[in-house]
Each structure stands twice: as structure tokens, then as C-alpha cells.
Amino acid sequence: xxxxxxxxxxxxxxxxxxxxxxxxxxxxxxxxxxxxxxxxxxxxxxxxxxxxxxxxxxxxxxxxxxxxxxxxxxxxxxxxxxxxxxxxxxxxxxxxxxxxxxxxxxxxxxxxxx
Amino acid sequence: xxxxxxxxxxxxxxxxxxxxxxxxxxxxxxxxxxxxxxxxxxxxxxxxxxxxxxxxxxxxxxxxxxxxxxxxxxxxxxxxxxxxxxxxxxxxxxxxxxxxxxxxxxxxxxx
Numbered sequence: 001x002x003x004x005x006x007x008x009x010x011x012x013x014x015x016x017x018x019x020x021x022x023x024x025x026x027x028x029x030x031x032x033x034x035x036x037x038x039x040x041x042x043x044x045x046x047x048x049x050x051x052x053x054x055x056x057x058x059x060x061x062x063x064x065x066x067x068x069x070x071x072x073x074x075x076x077x078x079x080x081x082x083x084x085x086x087x088x089x090x091x092x093x094x095x096x097x098x099x100x101x102x103x104x105x106x107x108x109x110x111x112x113x114x
Numbered sequence: 115x116x117x118x119x120x121x122x123x124x125x126x127x128x129x130x131x132x133x134x135x136x137x138x139x140x141x142x143x144x145x146x147x148x149x150x151x152x153x154x155x156x157x158x159x160x161x162x163x164x165x166x167x168x169x170x171x172x173x174x175x176x177x178x179x180x181x182x183x184x185x186x187x188x189x190x191x192x193x194x195x196x197x198x199x200x201x202x203x204x205x206x207x208x209x210x211x212x213x214x215x216x217x218x219x220x221x222x223x224x225x
Contacts, residue, residue, distance in 0.1 A: 042218050058212070
């Protein structure tokens with residue numbers, strides 16, 4: 001199984017503070033993704049990466065930035081956290097590409113902005 | 115934005131009953147995936163269907179991809195409490211290997 005870990009698992013932060021979430025994979029997969037999951041909205045794509053230093057925006061990218069300086073790490077940063085960014089954040093890797101693709105997800109980070 | 119509508123949103127049934135979950139879109143997808151998610155965990159891939167009209171079976175779960183590749187269904191036969199969870203469909207869009215997820219169906223199977 002592809003190894004993918006997210007840290008931290010839980011975080012409470014104050015409005016206006018910067019927050020960085022980390023996603024780490026162990027198997028050199030090219031594609032990595034950040035999603036947020038909210039009731040009534042399902043999973044929505046924030047940003048994704050298709051290689052080191054190659055990233056692109058997803059559906060809900062405003063207020064978020066990402067970086068990928070190494071294949072194994074994909075960081076999501078909230079520059080100035082807002083209450084609307086309270087959510088559960090999931091990182092995923094694509095273990096296959098093309099039509100037969102499938103994602104492996106991390107266990108998520110529950111972020112609360114107070 | 116390509117939307118995937120799932121129905122029903124919530125389903126509570128007794129052990130042994132059958133059920134079907136639907137995933138519909140106005141968009142064509144190159145493939146359709148189904149995931150199951152338990153509380154506090156990330157979604158886990160159950161199946162990928164690629165060809166229009168394709169049917170795949172996974173023990174008591176049967177997945178079908180619509181002929182036009184715009185919709186899919188998940189049928190569970192003789193549901194068990196272990197089937198309880200959030201079921202998500204996801205369609206593969208173009209570049210970036212990106213998935214668009216449906217809003218999910220929360221299934222509860224009671225003894």
C-alpha cells in the first residue's frame with residue numbers, strides 16, 4: 001500500500017494566523033492533491049501538483065497556497081486563516097494515471113479556526 | 115464546474131436489505147470511481163469503471179457505469195452493519211488526473 005501521512009491530525013488556530021499542513025508520501029508518486037471536506041459540499045479540490053515545483057489551482061484555491069520542493073512532500077498553507085477555512089483537509093496521491101487512476105488518501109487534518 | 119449528484123443523501127436500512135445508490139451528472143467522464151469513507155478516516159477506493167455500460171462486482175457490491183458515461187450506480191445486496199459508511203462517487207476529468215467528487219451518500223445498516 002502507498003504510504004501517505006498527514007500532519008498534524010488536529011489543529012486549532014486563531015483567525016489571521018498562518019497555518020501549514022503537511023502531506024508526506026513514501027513511494028515517489030507524481031500527482032498529489034489537497035482537498036477539503038465540508039458537510040453538504042463533499043470533497044473539493046484546493047490545489048494539486050504534478051511534479052516537483054509544478055502545481056496548479058483547483059476549484060477552491062482562494063486563500064490557500066502550496067509548495068512541493070521534494071517529490072515526497074506537499075505543503076498546504078493558509079496565509080491568514082479565516083473561520084470559513086474550518087474544515088477537514090485531505091491529501092491524496094494518484095497511484096495510477098489515466099483512465100484506471102485511483103487515489104489513496106491520508107487520514108485527514110481537522111482544522112478549526114477560532 | 116462539473117457536478118456529480120448523488121442520491122439518496124442518507125439511507126438507513128436493516129441488515130439483509132438491498133439498496134442502490136445513484137451518481138448522476140450532465141458531464142461525460144473518462145472514468146468513474148467509488149469510494150467508501152469511515153468516520154475520522156480518508157476515503158478508500160472501492161472500484162474504477164472505465165467503459166460505458168461496464169459492470170463490476172466486488173463481493174456483494176455491484177457497480178455499473180452508464181452507457182453514456184455520465185452516471186453510475188452502486189448496488190449492495192444483503193447489506194451488513196460493516197457496510198455502514200459514506201459512499202462517494204468521483205469522476206475523472208481531463209488534465210492533471212483530477213477527480214470531481216459527488217456529495218456522498220451516508221449509509222447506516224442496523225441489526
